[in-house]
Amino acid sequence: MLNPADDTFLNTLKEKLPEHLFRPLAPSYLEEPRGRYVGQAGAIIAPENTDQVAEVVRLCNEARVGIVPYAGGTGLVGGQLQPDGPAPVLLSLERMTAVRDVFPTENVLVVEAGAILTDVQAAAEEVDRLFPLSLASEGSARIGGLLSTNAGGVNVLRYGNARELCLGIEAVLPNGEIMNTLTRLRKDNTGYDLRDLLIGAEGTLGIITAAALKLHPRPAGEGTALLTVKDPTAALALLALTGKHMAGGVSAFELMHRRAFEFFEETDIPITCPFDETPEWVVLLEIGLPKGIDPQSALEALFEDALEAGLVDDGIVAQSEAQRLAFWAMREEIPTANRRIGSISSHDISVPISSIPDFIEEGGKRLAALGPIRVNCFGHLGDGNLHYNVFPPEGRDRAEFDGIRDQVKRIVHDLVHEMSGSCSAEHGIGRLKVGDLERYGDPAKLNMMRAIKTAVDPHGIMNPGAVLRAD
Amino acid sequence: MLNPADDTFLNTLKEKLPEHLFRPLAPSYLEEPRGRYVGQAGAIIAPENTDQVAEVVRLCNEARVGIVPYAGGTGLVGGQLQPDGPAPVLLSLERMTAVRDVFPTENVLVVEAGAILTDVQAAAEEVDRLFPLSLASEGSARIGGLLSTNAGGVNVLRYGNARELCLGIEAVLPNGEIMNTLTRLRKDNTGYDLRDLLIGAEGTLGIITAAALKLHPRPAGEGTALLTVKDPTAALALLALTGKHMAGGVSAFELMHRRAFEFFEETDIPITCPFDETPEWVVLLEIGLPKGIDPQSALEALFEDALEAGLVDDGIVAQSEAQRLAFWAMREEIPTANRRIGSISSHDISVPISSIPDFIEEGGKRLAALGPIRVNCFGHLGDGNLHYNVFPPEGRDRAEFDGIRDQVKRIVHDLVHEMSGSCSAEHGIGRLKVGDLERYGDPAKLNMMRAIKTAVDPHGIMNPGAVLRAD
Incomplete structure (x- = not known):
């Protein structure tokens, strides 16, 4: 049904768009971190502004040419590349990286979709605020991709997924219209929630070009602890006890198995277990608290209660930033060890x-x-x-x-x-899990998704074959 | 385009559904709190379970008969009644009030759409958890309506709107299919976010029949204060300072003008201002904090900092539950005074x-x-x-x-x-603000909303005339 982005179409694009927006067909755009897919593209375009994105989409829609939106390229499910079918236009957001505005009083930051996560975190820190989204690829992942995949990470427990960190979006819809709903409002009940529909749609319903992001006050004090538990049941009871102690102040609660330490040794990663005997399970816990309470003391009080309740066997509260980073390195080096194995x-x-x-x-x-x-x-x-x-x-x-x-x-x-779980908790469907979604997804939900996709993108130009099978 | 729910259609319904589900056409179903609209209905049906809801929707869809979903009837924008057009079926959720399950470890409660908000709050309290949604009509508002309107209330600052308090929904779609996405998952990126699309759609895209709701740990200690500020600018600066002190522990930050106290006097409401001189503006502030810190001391520390920064002139920290309730009565009696004036x-x-x-x-x-x-x-x-x-x-x-x-x-x-604001912050569009949405809404968003409505509900049976003008 779709046409390839061939030379004729490229000429049409070049008539309407400045020459310098076109990027060479570099292989780096057509690879993904796990190496499962190799993409293809008839053209790679990196617009400088939303109007140019809209122009590309309009032309592709008229010519029935597919578009693959490209942000940081860090996705793990192949949502950012199209391995077969008529060659699409790859639309990269790399040039749209501006922080458009910061509103410290409102705890809001307005940013273009190409901004890299660490830059957004830094912009928030400059005004003494926190943008809590944090994950392994934060040095290259871009806001547009993070929103389009509803990224998770380590602070979801306290601050929510990417979706909960976004107040409003600007997006180009498949017909080339610009949806200007870049609201900074905390409460706005005027019509359907199309923001949350585009967030997590992995570029199949439109291209997010900018977002108003929610910032948070920085906690007055933070603390980190490693606690050993005998099994996941004890870890769960510890989670509930922690909630009771910290009143929503728990920002991370990560579980690690002793296997991780075995893998570190096996793969020569210089991380050793800080406990005398490697425990079966370890919980890495981080809290952020109000003024007037010392996080170390709060963690020690929690530890004592947990010890008394028989939930933990041993524990270490980080006494310095260096020790905190060492604890986190354990957690963050697990994927490295896994890749080596x-x-x-x-x-x-x-x-x-x-x-x-x-x-x-x-x-x-x-x-x-x-x-x-x-x-x-x-x-x-x-x-x-x-x-x-x-x-x-x-x-x-x-x-x-x-x-x-x-x-x-x-x-x-x-x-x-x-067990009523999800086979894609935080990475999305992309192209890797289209079959899983068909197998495990609720049939009524799938029907409604298809109806919406057809209504919004009747020619199926937006990220063809991602999330839903292309016709 | 729609047909009325006339006797012939009623006979069809009665063939398929138990007699006792049909309710008399009582006027109470056809009124709304502000008395702006009077509704009409050809039949009032109160199903006992989701299958029966689906059966009603299927039959209405086949016969092209409109359905008005009815929860607590407390909406302020006429979303729950249809004043003109072919008489619809009014589908009341009053019999579907079960708390299906409570999962304290998960901080989740699964409830049917007809459950009344105070009952849900109580069910959470029974397992030492908090369901933080709280608003004036909580004694009669039902979960289905609260979700369908994405209700707000006084705790949004900390815990979010109704949308942020819902993990999954079960819903009957306009074609009569049951969408079973009643997930208790905190992270689930399998496909489009249809939950958030139905939440806030005011019954125009389907009927929410059950929901998995997010509970929160109860804060270890709570505190409430009244602080006087000279103007809204000072109130904003106080809000930022409070955020810095409390690290997300601020659950309410309400502003009141001296006019409220004048109105109390004028309407004989026995509430007097607790300050010697009635201040121009008052902030009512509530916090919930972790263990290890006394909320009164935390509020006093905030007050001192705010005083030093010249943000507040005077303040009272509630010393008892009775005083706390008296502070809240001030805030909650404002609508009463307003109605009397x-x-x-x-x-x-x-x-x-x-x-x-x-x-x-x-x-x-x-x-x-x-x-x-x-x-x-x-x-x-x-x-x-x-x-x-x-x-x-x-x-x-x-x-x-x-x-x-x-x-x-x-x-x-x-x-x-x-000012890039919203003319419906928390009440929704209903029928009252359809014109406002058309006037002020983003055109591309409106087009996409209409495309979705047509795709999902091609005959326009779901709550005709709410949110979007009926054809």
Whole structure:
């Protein structure tokens, strides 16, 4: 149904748009971090402003040429590249990086979609505010992509996903119209919530070009602790106790398994467990508190209560920024170790929080039936979001396990589905999980999604084949 | 285009549904709090379960008969009744009031759409959790209506609107399909966010039948204070300072004008100002804090800092629950006083928070040009949401001002629009503000809303004439 972005079409584009917007067809735009897909494009265009984005979309819509929106290129599910079909226009937001405005009194920052997350965090810090979105790829991920995938990260427990951090958006719709709903309002009930519809739509309903983002006051004091727990059930009870103590002041509650420390050793990552004996499970906990209370004391009080309740066995409260960073390095180096080992299959799943212990137990059992494998399970316990990754036994290569990859994935996702969970907690559907969405998604929801896609983008030009199968 | 719910259609319904679901055509279903509209209906049905809701919707869709969903009937914009056009079926959720499940560890409660807000708050309290949605009509407002209008209230600053308090919904779509997305997940990026699309759609895209609601830990300690400020600019600076002190622990930040106290006296409401001299402006502030810090001391520390910065003139920290309730009574009795005086026109508006001082000043000026009127302006300063109500001078009746009502409304809404604000901050569009949405709404957004409405509800049966004009 779509036409390729061929030379004729390129000439049309070049008549309407300045020459310097066109970028060479560099391979870096057509790769993704895990190397599963290689993209293709008939043209790569990097507009300087929203009107130019609208012009590109209008021309593509008229000519029935597909558009793949491109932000930081860090997505893990292939949403940012199109491996087959008629060659699309790749529209990169790299030139639209301005912080348009900062409103400290309002706790609002207005930014273009190409702004890099660390730059946005820095702009907030300059006015003594916090933009709490934080994740591994923050040095290259761009706001447009983070919103389009409703990114998560480590602070969701307290501050919400990307969606909850956005007050308003400006977007170019598939017909080329500019939707100017860049509101800074905290309350605005005038019509359907199209902001949240475009957020998480992975560029299939339009292109987000700017956003009004919610900032937060910086907590007066912060504290970090590592606590050892005997099992995930104890970790959950600790989570509830922490909530009771901190009154919403818990910003991160991350679970790590002893496997992580084994992997560090196996892959020569110089991180050692700070406890005398490597515990079965560790919780990394971070809090941000009001004035008038010392976070260290608050964490010690929590630790004592947790010890008394039999929930924790040992614990360390970070006494310095260096120690805090060392704790976080443990958590953040897990993906590095995982990559070095080489996973058979990785899963970004969520289940209802109270089902986590059952999920871990039952998942382990079902996978063990396939033969000897290792699981490294870690993640955002406070959000019910685990990165549940499956590896070969020590000394064996993942290539030997190519034959069971699909089976592993199916076992994990089936179990997630049985437990009313999600097979894409924070990474999105992209192109990787289109089949999973069809298999596990609610049929009425899928029908409504398709009806909306057809109504809003009748020619199917926006990110063809992402989220929903292209016709 | 629609057919009335006439006797023939009633017979069809009665063939498929138990007799006792049909309710008499009682006038109470066809009235609304402000008495602006009188509704009509060919039948009133109160299903007992989601399947029955689906059956009604399916039959209405087949027969092209309109449906008006009815929850607590407390809406202020006429979304819950249809004054003209072919008589619709009124579908009341009053029998679907079950709390289906409570998950304290997850901070989740699953409830049917007919549950009354105070009952939901109580169910949360039973497991030592907080469901923070709180507003004047909480004793009769039902969850389905609160979600369908994305209700706000006094705790939005800390906990968000109804939308932010909902994890998943079950809904009947206009074609009669049941969308089962009653997820309890904190992170779930599988497809378009249809939850947030139905939330706030005021029943025009489907009927929410159940919801998984987010609970919060109860703060370890709470405190309340009344602080006097010389003007809204000082109130804003106080808001920022409070954020800095409390690290997200501010649950309410309400602004009141001295006019409120004048109105209490004029209408014989036995509330007196607790300060020696009635201040120009008062801020009512509530905080909820972690363990290890005394809220009274925290408020006193804030007060001292605010005094030193010249932001406040006087203040009282509540020393008892009785005093706290007395402070809140001041805030909550303002609407009573307003009703007794009788407004020329009321406005539920929001502007970017930092524009509030300008809005109040400029609004006062523009209205003064019409002749002698009085404004009582109060509300959720922390959300940029003011209830900006216009009254006759003392001793005169609002009926004398009927001739300028439209002009007043237009002046206020034009100013709001100039300041990038919203003419419906928390009450919704209903039928009252359809014209305002058309006038002030972003055209591209309106086009996309219409495209979605047509795609999802091609026959226009769902709450005809609400939000979008019926064909």
